[in-house]
Amino acid sequence: MRILVFGAGVLGSQLAVRLHEAGRDVVLLARGERLAALRRHGVRLTEDDGPAVRAVPVPVVDHPGGDYDLTVVLVRAHQVDAVLESLAPTGGDVLFMLNWAAGPGPLGAALGHERVLLGFGAFGGTMDGDVVRARRAGAVTRRVPIPVGEPGGRSTPRLERIIRTFRSAGINARHEPRAAAWLTTHAAFEVPLGRAVHAAGGPVALAADPAAVRSMIRDIRRSLAALPGPPVPRAFDALHTVPEALLVPAFRAFLRSRTAVHSGLSDTSPSAAAEYDRLADQLRAVGLPG
Numbered sequence: 387m388r389i390l391v392f393g394a395g396v397l398g399s400q401l402a403v404r405l406h407e408a409g410r411d412v413v414l415l416a417r418g419e420r421l422a423a424l425r426r427h428g429v430r431l432t433e434d435d436g437p438a439v440r441a442v443p444v445p446v447v448d449h450p451g452g453d454y455d456l457t458v459v460l461v462r463a464h465q466v467d468a469v470l471e472s473l474a475p476t477g478g479d480v481l482f483m484l485n486w487a488a489g490p491g492p493l494g495a496a497l498g499h500e501r502v503l504l505g506f507g508a509f510g511g512t513m514d515g516d517v518v519r520a521r522r523a524g525a526v527t528r529r530v531p532i533p534v535g536e537p538g539g540r541s542t543p544r545l546e547r548i549i550r551t552f553r554s555a556g557i558n559a560r561h562e563p564r565a566a567a568w569l570t571t572h573a574a575f576e577v578p579l580g581r582a583v584h585a586a587g588g589p590v591a592l593a594a595d596p597a598a599v600r601s602m603i604r605d606i607r608r609s610l611a612a613l614p615g616p617p618v619p620r621a622f623d624a625l626h627t628v629p630e631a632l633l634v635p636a637f638r639a640f641l642r643s644r645t646a647v648h649s650g651l652s653d654t655s656p657s658a659a660a661e662y663d664r665l666a667d668q669l670r671a672v673g674l675p676g
């Protein structure tokens with residue numbers, strides 16, 4: 387299977403490295419200074435705050451033409467329109483593994499509905515210059531599955547092949563029959579979370595302000611309560627049933643944890659803010675507060 391990873395940021399770079407090191411035929415698509423840096427050194431990466439940066443020579447391209455069986459898109463939600471334009475004339479399956487709450491419809495309308503699959507790159511990290519700081523897998527995060535699914539929910543040979551390929555690279559991929567609902571639930575949680583973190587200046591700064599954490603929890607609850615169906619996974623129901631007096635310290639501990647600190651929540655760049663704005667628009671379009 388020839389694989390193109392579209393987007394050479396935190397998650398795209400990690401996915402490409404894992405597939406490359408597992409011996410898969412994978413190419414990473416980048417642009418601008420990132421492309422120049424990757425051509426110079428390959429992907430430079432380390433774990434968490436570790437000093438031991440290694441360079442992995444993943445092949446790099448600057449355009450998506452080249453007969454790939456699978457393109458995995460790992461850009462931010464507000465960057466998807468341009469990606470759709472550049473992928474429209476190409477062929478092959480396209481797996482979107484980003485935060486996205488608009489369902490498969492607009493993706494299929496641009497590319498052909500039969501080409502689209504949905505998923506989420508549930509591994510974390512941050513960029514430090516041109517070094518990717520991948521979040522080291524812990525006892526819990528190691529077990530968190532990477533959901534992938536067909537828009538219609540069924541299992542298909544191409545989906546099974548993708549899951550097998552990812553697993554062969556140590557990626558804990560799992561078939562998610564309700565991938566679109568999973569992504570909408572995640573966005574309903576992540577938009578109020580991410581915006582509160584941005585307003586505070588980072589996850590640790592938010593943790594230091596219990597009133598802001600309480601207000602964020604109320605926003606998350608309002609957002610999840612407005613979902614058109616039950617949350618996916620149902621574990622999100624706990625955010626309604628667990629009393630606020632317990633949720634505030636639990637969220638404060640999470641915000642100080644390695645899981646949050648070594649994740650996109652620590653990215654307070656304009657691009658991260660623009661993604662929350664786009665996701666909020668998508669949520670409002672399906673009746674959530676956004």
Ligand SMILES: NC(=O)C1=CN([C@@H]2O[C@H](COP(=O)(O)OP(=O)(O)OC[C@H]3O[C@@H](n4cnc5c(N)ncnc54)[C@H](OP(=O)(O)O)[C@@H]3O)[C@@H](O)[C@H]2O)C=CC1
Pocket residue numbers: 392393394395396397398415416417418420460461462463465468469483484485486507508509510511512513648649650651657661
């Ligand atoms: N980082 C994390 O811990 C997590 C991230 N996510 C989600 O995963 C998705 C990807 O996140 P992440 O990897 O952190 O994001 P990044 O911003 O680090 O990476 C996106 C990359 O895609 C590139 N890109 C965007 N559009 C194009 C284009 N048209 N052509 C070429 N390159 C392009 C960007 O380039 P440029 O910089 O030039 O715009 C950037 O290098 C997001 O939806 C995010 O919310 C989910 C869980 C955790």
Ligand SMILES: CC(C)(CO)C(=O)C(=O)O
Pocket residue numbers: 507508509510576645646649650651
């Ligand atoms: C921590 C959080 C909620 C935000 O990026 C996340 O989705 C992840 O890293 O998997």
